[in-house]
Amino acid sequence: MKSQPFLVPVCGMIIGILFSESFRNDGFIQFRWIILPLMLIVLFILFRQKAKSPTMILMIFTAYGFFASGLYNRWQPLPEEWIEREMTVQLRIIETFRSSENFRKYKAVLNSVEQHRTAETGVLLYWDRKLPELYAGNEIQIQTRITELQPVLNPYQFDYSAYLNRNGIHYMVFHKGEFVALNQPKGFRHSVSVFKRKIHNRMLNLGYGKQTADIIGAMLLGDRTEMDSEIEEDYRKTGVVHLLSISGLHVVMVYSIFMLLLYPMLYLRNGKNIRILTSLLLIWIFVAFVEFKPPVFRSGLMISIYYITVLMRRKPNIYHTLLLSAMILLLYNPNFIFDAGFLLSFSAVFFIVYFHPVYQKIFRPRNRFYRQIIGFTGTSISAQLGTLPFSVFFFNQTSGLFLAGNVVMISASYIMIAGGMLTVFLVTMNIDFVYWQKLFDLFIESCNSYVRWLAKFDVLVFERLSLSIAEMLLVLIAFLMLRQLYFQPKAKFVYVFLTLVLIFEVQGVLRLSQLAQKEEIIVFHQRRNTVIGVRKGFQMDLFLAEPEDSSVVEKYTVRPYMIHQKIKSVRFLDLNVSAKGFYEKLPHYIELNDKRLVLYSSGSDSVIRPKDFVLIRNNESIEILPEEVLLITDGSNYPNHFEHSEYVKHWNTHKQGALIIK
Numbered sequence: 311m312k313s314q315p316f317l318v319p320v321c322g323m324i325i326g327i328l329f330s331e332s333f334r335n336d337g338f339i340q341f342r343w344i345i346l347p348l349m350l351i352v353l354f355i356l357f358r359q360k361a362k363s364p365t366m367i368l369m370i371f372t373a374y375g376f377f378a379s380g381l382y383n384r385w386q387p388l389p390e391e392w393i394e395r396e397m398t399v400q401l402r403i404i405e406t407f408r409s410s411e412n413f414r415k416y417k418a419v420l421n422s423v424e425q426h427r428t429a430e431t432g433v434l435l436y437w438d439r440k441l442p443e444l445y446a447g448n449e450i451q452i453q454t455r456i457t458e459l460q461p462v463l464n465p466y467q468f469d470y471s472a473y474l475n476r477n478g479i480h481y482m483v484f485h486k487g488e489f490v491a492l493n494q495p496k497g498f499r500h501s502v503s504v505f506k507r508k509i510h511n512r513m514l515n516l517g518y519g520k521q522t523a524d525i526i527g528a529m530l531l532g533d534r535t536e537m538d539s540e541i542e543e544d545y546r547k548t549g550v551v552h553l554l555s556i557s558g559l560h561v562v563m564v565y566s567i568f569m570l571l572l573y574p575m576l577y578l579r580n581g582k583n584i585r586i587l588t589s590l591l592l593i594w595i596f597v598a599f600v601e602f603k604p605p606v607f608r609s610g611l612m613i614s615i616y617y618i619t620v621l622m623r624r625k626p627n628i629y630h631t632l633l634l635s636a637m638i639l640l641l642y643n644p645n646f647i648f649d650a651g652f653l654l655s656f657s658a659v660f661f662i663v664y665f666h667p668v669y670q671k672i673f674r675p676r677n678r679f680y681r682q683i684i685g686f687t688g689t690s691i692s693a694q695l696g697t698l699p700f701s702v703f704f705f706n707q708t709s710g711l712f713l714a715g716n717v718v719m720i721s722a723s724y725i726m727i728a729g730g731m732l733t734v735f736l737v738t739m740n741i742d743f744v745y746w747q748k749l750f751d752l753f754i755e756s757c758n759s760y761v762r763w764l765a766k767f768d769v770l771v772f773e774r775l776s777l778s779i780a781e782m783l784l785v786l787i788a789f790l791m792l793r794q795l796y797f798q799p800k801a802k803f804v805y806v807f808l809t810l811v812l813i814f815e816v817q818g819v820l821r822l823s824q825l826a827q828k829e830e831i832i833v834f835h836q837r838r839n840t841v842i843g844v845r846k847g848f849q850m851d852l853f854l855a856e857p858e859d860s861s862v863v864e865k866y867t868v869r870p871y872m873i874h875q876k877i878k879s880v881r882f883l884d885l886n887v888s889a890k891g892f893y894e895k896l897p898h899y900i901e902l903n904d905k906r907l908v909l910y911s912s913g914s915d916s917v918i919r920p921k922d923f924v925l926i927r928n929n930e931s932i933e934i935l936p937e938e939v940l941l942i943t944d945g946s947n948y949p950n951h952f953e954h955s956e957y958v959k960h961w962n963t964h965k966q967g968a969l970i971i972k
Contacts (some may be wrong), residue, residue, distance in 0.1 A: 326375020661696025
């Protein structure tokens with residue numbers, strides 16, 4: 311506790327935030343007024359203790375995290391009569407999100423609905439690409455429908471609605487028609503938003519390649535809205551996709567460039583202190599410029615805390631700096647704890663510092679060049695180990711190409727950042743320096759070519775991996791034990807490490823055994839299509855009404871299920887064909903053991919049994935069915951098909967998601 315004074319407060323805040331998240335439901339508001347007095351009583355008892363014990367500090371920060379998270383995520387739902395109705399709404403743009411093929415996407419808040427002022431409720435605005443671009447601060451009036459966010463509809467898919475909720479967005483709006491601009495916005499955020507787009511467009515107009523403009527936008531301006539998906543995929547495969555997201559590494563590079571440019575200040579009186587303070591001021595302008603993204607915010611805080619400690623002539627402690635930065639970030643936004651970038655950033659920095667003494671002791675070259683190579687290699691491996699559990703948990707992949715990618719691309723990224731800063735300056739001044747433009751384009755293209763070439767070694771790209779939360783924690787604890795085993799190879803540490811490995815392996819074997827025995831029929835939700843999976847153990851047959859969509863269905867609909875359920879063999883079949891195996895598929899039904907899914911057709915003479923599941927497709931009208939059957943309407947129907955039918959047992963995949971028949 312004395313050596314790490316910020317550890318207990320940070321742990322307390324995390325516990326409180328997670329506790330608050332687990333109770334965030336319709337009855338949570340009433341529940342928290344029950345738990346509040348209990349917590350206050352406990353705190354009162356603890357405060358009466360003379361010594362400020364770690365238990366008391368933990369309870370205080372747990373309570374703070376609990377209520378801070380509840381207050382931060384509090385919002386006022388819109389009246390039900392406003393949902394799915396054509397109305398006049400006024401919106402204010404807050405932030406630009408990643409674009410899709412047909413729409414630009416913006417985070418916006420509702421100012422009013424039908425001239426009624428509203429609480430600032432966040433919405434996701436889908437804005438037709440044919441319409442003029444919008445920027446932070448723009449206020450518009452449009453005629454549209456407000457719709458609720460779509461929940462996750464297929465097993466193990468990324469919960470985009472939860473992600474949006476944590477970003478303060480609770481509804482969505484699509485717009486393709488006319489609009490009225492209500493203001494001429496001013497202010498820092500609007501100016502920055504306009505500046506970023508102007509720089510991108512001016513670079514293209516001055517002859518810079520689109521790849522160059524996209525890379526500079528992503529690495530320096532924090533704008534990935536127009537990034538080419540193929541380039542991004544190549545960077546992902548090689549384990550250097552972090553270079554395309556403005557991160558702590560970029561902030562460190564930018565800070566070092568500021569320090570280099572301000573080197574002449576050392577000749578002034580107190581020049582060292584002035585240089586540091588000026589660089590810190592510039593780096594915080596940069597952090598604000600990229601909208602306080604979690605990894606950037608974290609890096610800005612750590613740099614500031616570290617150098618303020620230096621200015622105060624105290625010995626810096628990187629663990630103190632890391633924990634204090636985490637505490638400040640969670641005070642600023644409790645939802646950062648669920649952000650993948652936040653977790654990856656802190657984990658990478660922690661393990662770089664944590665394992666540094668290990669490879670420093672193993673390798674002791676006298677040559678400075680070799681020391682730098684070993685230091686860089688050790689840093690890359692440590693960062694990869696630290697981020698591996700989170701990468702697998704969030705993205706189901708990791709890359710064995712990370713070392714070859716990082717050795718070249720991290721060094722190259724420093725040139726990209728420095729060259730990007732020069733390019734932004736030239737473009738801002740409207741200086742058309744043709745030779746620089748060609749040289750910089752050539753350099754960016756060379757870097758991208760190297761990444762493309764490296765990505766071809768896809769045998770070292772490990773995809774379709776999965777970890778549960780428990781497995782992820784076991785892996786992290788095992789990694790922490792590695793250093794302990796190296797410096798203190800005592801029997802008790804070996805036993806702990808082997809126990810962790812044993813638990814991981816045993817639960818993995820038990821889970822595989824359970825998955826091997828699974829037999830089920832899955833009616834997936836796919837818009838304007840019917841997708842039915844029949845699964846036994848690690849094999850699955852997928853029946854599609856539109857077989858030509860198999861690649862899209864595999865990538866976006868069934869891949870998460872296949873990854874988490876360890877499906878090894880998949881066949882895509884036409885829904886109209888018959889098939890036999892561990893199940894029976896005939897034109898009008900699929901039968902697995904004693905479960906039968908009837909593909910309803912008004913012209914069919916199939917007998918429907920009370921225990922059957924009946925699937926309605928393509929807005930088919932139905933005759934009288936046994937009351938016991940479960941009626942299913944999938945994505946091939948209108949969302950409200952049979953919504954007001956007399957059948958009580960009705961499963962609508964548009965609202966309830968995929969149905970698994972076990």
